[in-house]
Amino acid sequence: MTEKLTGEDKLKDKGDDFYELLITAHEGLEYDESVALNARLVLILANEIGDIEVLAAALRTATDK
Amino acid sequence: MPHYENIPYPFKRPLELDGKSQQLYPVAIVGAGPIGLSMAIDLALHGIRSVVLDDNNVVSVGSRAICWAKRTLEIFDRLGVADRMLEKGVTWKVGRLFHGEEEVYNFDLLPDDNHKMPAFINLQQYYVEQYLVERTQDFPDLIDLRWLSKVTDEELEDEKVTVSVSTPEGNYTLDAEYVVACDGAKSSVRERLGLPFKGHTFEERFLIADVEMEQSPFPDDETHERWFWFEPPFHNGQSALLHKQPDNIYRIDLQLGPEAYPEEEAKPENVIRRIKQVVGDRKFDLDWVSVYSFTCAKLDRFIHDRIIFVGDSAHVVSPFGARGGNGGIQDVDNLGWKLAAVLKGAAEPALLESYHEERSHGSAENILHSSRATNFMTPKSKMEAIFRQEVLNMAEHLPFARKLVNSGRLSAPCSLADMALQTPATSPTSIPPGTVCPDAAVTQNGKRGWLLNHLGGEFILLTTGEAAKEYDPEGLKKLHVSASETDETDELVDVTGTIIAEFGENKIYLVRPDQHIAACFDLSEVECLPTALRRANAGSMMEAAE
């Protein structure tokens, strides 16, 4: 399987809002704490997406394999 | 050597210095920057007299603001100065964003043939101020512009403000019904009133240099571009910007990092070394150099009794997105007609409160966007730097990531929807109240023109479609847009069909003196118009056709 996501923009005019929320969530954290936060976030988002095909394609897009 | 020669304006001895004038001025404007000058012109167009006091006697030293947005140009057009600005300014279209050596994406601000004004022009602030000063001279009876006149105090009384002025030939006081403080980011009026200016100062330093250069650095001499780099290959800072101005002058911004020493960085030998890294072997002369750090801050309240804050005295932003001067010109547009109506007794002072409501909201939006851009440019932790790095790495191939890249969100007017003066529309098919009326090509009597040139200065009722044509209430100027050629000489013709398409058919729009839509009705709702008009004047019964 080489299928990847096209990465079309779904956040629309809320992109900057999301980026700010993300950066704010990391504010004041030690690097290791930030890495752990990212891990939790990936797992939570994966569950919300709930579609193994999409998740596999997302992983391929992110690892660019 | 600066290319632009600053010619000092003369000090003229005012009558007050010899005790020969006791008059009460309707408005005293503190500061003759772009905002104070525009304010005086807007008031003069409404027939309101003002005295403008500036502590200096030249226009902006150094180019400072260079990017002027479409909405600002539309306002300048209403003030009668846009043609000169367009003629002199550089209209830029193509923007390119680089990450290191690689171009990540580019955009083309295609001119909209249906709008008179382009998306942006670049024009040095000294030209903008010079043209505004020259425009004030068209109103010798209404604008009294006084150079080398520093305002040192203001005393609030019941019906007026007494302003103290210091000049090379002595000190005097004058009385004004209202004081409009346009005295810039370091406003001393604000300081004397003890008003907190809350916000955030970014530690990052930026080197801003204007260089005069014959040979364009862009591939096509005729196409003026805007180049922005994250992690530029030619200097070890985080970002760089290259932009063209008139007179073969190029603006170069280099992000230096928080540790840079301003005095050291501003030394010509250091500046020249850095610029050579940007422009290569092309011959250039340094025109103006400055090292900045930026603050985003605003006043809680823009109105303090009879003293009103406008422009940088009320709010400052970092320059990414060009929202400083552009935001200030929108303040002027918003306040001019309201202050004029109150001074003429056509509206209650309550109307001024809506200036605070609307522009405090607008400046908060500008601060939000420019703070976010500045944050994106200055990651503060390892994780933040990683997020940014990966956004940039993905941006070339993944559209969503491109949207997250933030080198500044370019100035656009805010919506005034759901605020005190606007009546919410019942029909979803119209342009929402609170929006600036979009421009469009029109003809009148067979002559080509622009919709916005027919709007502004007073309340106007704009009607579309055959059925709405007959609706013509008393006491309000009316403008009808017809879908096809007409014999009526005062009607506009929607030559491209976009007005009817965007505004809807058989609609009635109430357009404010600042070209914003206050209300929109279907023909069946016309009985709501008087209420909407009263609401748009903050409860006052204003004679629209004054």
Ligand SMILES: Cc1cc2nc3c(=O)[nH]c(=O)nc-3n(C[C@H](O)[C@H](O)[C@H](O)COP(=O)(O)OP(=O)(O)OC[C@H]3O[C@@H](n4cnc5c(N)ncnc54)[C@H](O)[C@@H]3O)c2cc1C
């Ligand atoms: C490097 C840089 C780049 C920028 N780029 C852009 C851009 O591309 N687009 C944009 O829109 N904006 C830009 N800005 C912002 C823009 O320059 C300001 O927003 C704009 O100058 C504000 O105008 P103003 O009239 O409110 O204040 P100012 O221009 O500061 O004018 C204030 C005036 O008041 C006078 N004054 C002060 N105190 C007194 C007193 N006590 N008595 C009498 N007179 C007094 C001063 O002499 C001055 O003439 C930039 C700013 C900088 C620094």
